[in-house]
Amino acid sequence: MASYLFDVDEDGASQPAEQSLDFPTSQAAxxxxxxxxxxxxxxxxxxxxxxxYLAITVRDGVGAAxxxxxLRYDAQVLGSQLTGTExx
Amino acid sequence: MREPIQPLxxxxxxxxxxxxxxxxxxxxxxxxxxxxxxxxEIVGDHTRPGRSSLVIEGTCGRVVQxxxxxxxTAVHVPGDFVDLHSLLLKVMDHSVVALSDCVVGxxxxxxxxxxxxxxxxxxxxxxxSTVIDGAIQRSTIANIGRRSALQRLAHLVCELHTxxxxxxxxSPNGFSCSFTQTDLGDILGLSAVHVNRTIRDLRxxxxxxxxGNQVLFSSFETLAAFADFDPTYxxxxxxxx
Numbered sequence: 182m183a184s185y186l187f188d189v190d191e192d193g194a195s196q197p198a199e200q201s202l203d204f205p206t207s208q209a210a211x212x213x214x215x216x217x218x219x220x221x222x223x224x225x226x227x228x229x230x231x232x233x234y235l236a237i238t239v240r241d242g243v244g245a246a247x248x249x250x251x252l253r254y255d256a257q258v259l260g261s262q263l264t265g266t267e268x269x
Numbered sequence: 270m271r272e273p274i275q276p277l278x279x280x281x282x283x284x285x286x287x288x289x290x291x292x293x294x295x296x297x298x299x300x301x302x303x304x305x306x307x308x309x310e311i312v313g314d315h316t317r318p319g320r321s322s323l324v325i326e327g328t329c330g331r332v333v334q335x336x337x338x339x340x341x342t343a344v345h346v347p348g349d350f351v352d353l354h355s356l357l358l359k360v361m362d363h364s365v366v367a368l369s370d371c372v373v374g375x376x377x378x379x380x381x382x383x384x385x386x387x388x389x390x391x392x393x394x395x396x397x398s399t400v401i402d403g404a405i406q407r408s409t410i411a412n413i414g415r416r417s418a419l420q421r422l423a424h425l426v427c428e429l430h431t432x433x434x435x436x437x438x439x440s441p442n443g444f445s446c447s448f449t450q451t452d453l454g455d456i457l458g459l460s461a462v463h464v465n466r467t468i469r470d471l472r473x474x475x476x477x478x479x480x481g482n483q484v485l486f487s488s489f490e491t492l493a494a495f496a497d498f499d500p501t502y503x504x505x506x507x508x509x510x
Contacts, residue, residue, distance in 0.1 A: 187462045196469070202451060202461050217462035224418055224463075237462065 185210040186240040187217065191225075192233065198240070207241070211248040214239050222252045231256040273300050273325045273374050276348030276436045281394045283435050285510045291391050294384060300374035305367040307447065311351070312365040318355045320375040324348065327371025328447070330456070332364045341456045343406065344368065344429070348436050353399055356381055369447035393510050404502040413458045416497065418467045419474075421457045423496035426477055426484055431500050443485035 182205055186198035204210040214237040222235050236251040274295050281287060287295075302325065305311055311329060312318055322329075329351050330341040342363065345351045351365045356378050367373075385392030405428070412424050429446060433439040450468070454461040468479045476495055477486040486492045 187465070189462070189466060196466070199465065199469070200450075202465075213460055213462055217460040217466075220418070220460055220463045221466060 183207070183210075184242045185213075186244070187214060188238045188240065189217075189221070190234075190236040190238070191221075192229075192235075201242075207239075207247060210239050211250075214248060215250050218250050218252055222254065226254060231258075272296065273302060273323075273372075274298065276325065276346075277323060277350070278348075279436045280348035280398070281391075283505055283507065284397060285390075285394060285507055287391075287394075291388055294388050294391065298376050298380055298384065300376055302372055302374050305371050305373060307367055307370050309367045310364055311367055311371075311373055312355070312361055314361055314364040316361050317359055318352060318361065318378075320377050321353050321356055321381055322351045322365065323374045323376065324351060325372040325374050327367065327369040329371060329373070330366050330368045330452070332366050332455075334364070339455045340458070341366075341368075341452065342409070343402065344456060346429070346432050346436065347438065349402075350395070350398060353381070353395060354402075368452055390510070397504070397510055401502075401504050404504065408502045418457070418459055418463055419470055420496050421459070422453065422464070422467050423471060423476060423492055424498050425453075425457065426479075426486070427489070427493050427496050427498035427500075428503070430484075430489065431503060431505070435505065442487065442489070443483060445482045446479075446484050447482050 182203040184201035184203055185207075186201050188198055189196045202210075202213070204213060218235060218237050222233065225233065233254040234251070236249060238246050239248040240246050278287065278292055278295055300323065301320075305327075311322055314334070324345050324347050326347055329345045331343040331345070331351065333340045333342050351373075352361065355361055381395070385395065408428070412421050416424060430439050430444055433444045438444060448456070450461045450464045453459070453464045457464065459467070472478050475487065476492050477484065492498075
């Protein structure tokens with residue numbers, strides 16, 4: 182097992198990892214980042230407005246970045262039936 | 270250490286009155302105590318245990334190992350029999366793992382069966398405990414299947430606080446819990462990174478803080494309302510069973 186840090190960037194607001202997580206391989210740590218990226222994006226899509234940018238950077242035990250995954254979401258209301266998106 | 274059987278007596282007594290004779294019968298069970306380190310397996314998958322394990326100190330989890338990862342399907346606290354099921358199921362379809370350093374007492378199945386025959390009311394209460402295990406599983410499925418990550422974690426905290434309170438291990442505004450963020454992810458069906466973000470978000474909303482082993486909140490009622498926590502499934506009222 183080795184320790185990895187996961188920094189989350191949400192819409193430009195960077196949240197450096199507060200604590201490390203252990204994974205058996207760097208591949209497993211990168212898969213965790215991808216899984217977390219999709220989970221967090223899915224969870225916040227409906228509540229956080231029509232545009233979202235999310236990035237997770239994985240750093241190894243000495244703090245060197247080894248992997249970054251990003252997702253960008255944009256929604257637009259089309260047609261005349263709706264007047265806008267509503268926030269929860 | 271307090272009497273090993275005391276947490277079980279406390280957990281059963283919340284749901285019904287026990288006679289002095291029933292309490293003595295529980296105290297007379299031959300309990301073999303063992304210490305487990307965090308992460309150690311207490312009961313193996315596909316084994317035939319021959320004994321049922323009672324949590325005396327610490328927390329344990331029932332674990333189903335999927336190819337894609339570990340799912341902790343249930344959490345057990347002191348006073349819970351973690352594999353009373355094996356008395357009837359015989360072969361384990363999951364494993365039981367120590368989620369903290371813990372003390373577990375094991376009781377030979379023959380003695381559990383004999384206790385139920387000599388004291389049918391105690392037998393029904395042990396049956397009730399497995400029925401409540403099932404109720405907790407229903408609640409867990411709804412929690413994982415339908416609630417947001419924030420609500421899932423808040424709901425788990427409400428449940429643990431309530432269950433630990435039954436055996437005197439919770440304070441009004443929190444409790445100690447040694448789960449790692451990886452454990453929490455495996456309980457809640459979330460990645461550990463998402464759990465980390467969720468803890469941070471709950472703290473930012475002033476709903477709870479989880480720092481090291483300490484879980485604290487300023488208002489259980491506020492947290493319970495946020496989590497949609499209704500303790501009916503824990504069956505915490507006393508009535509003849």
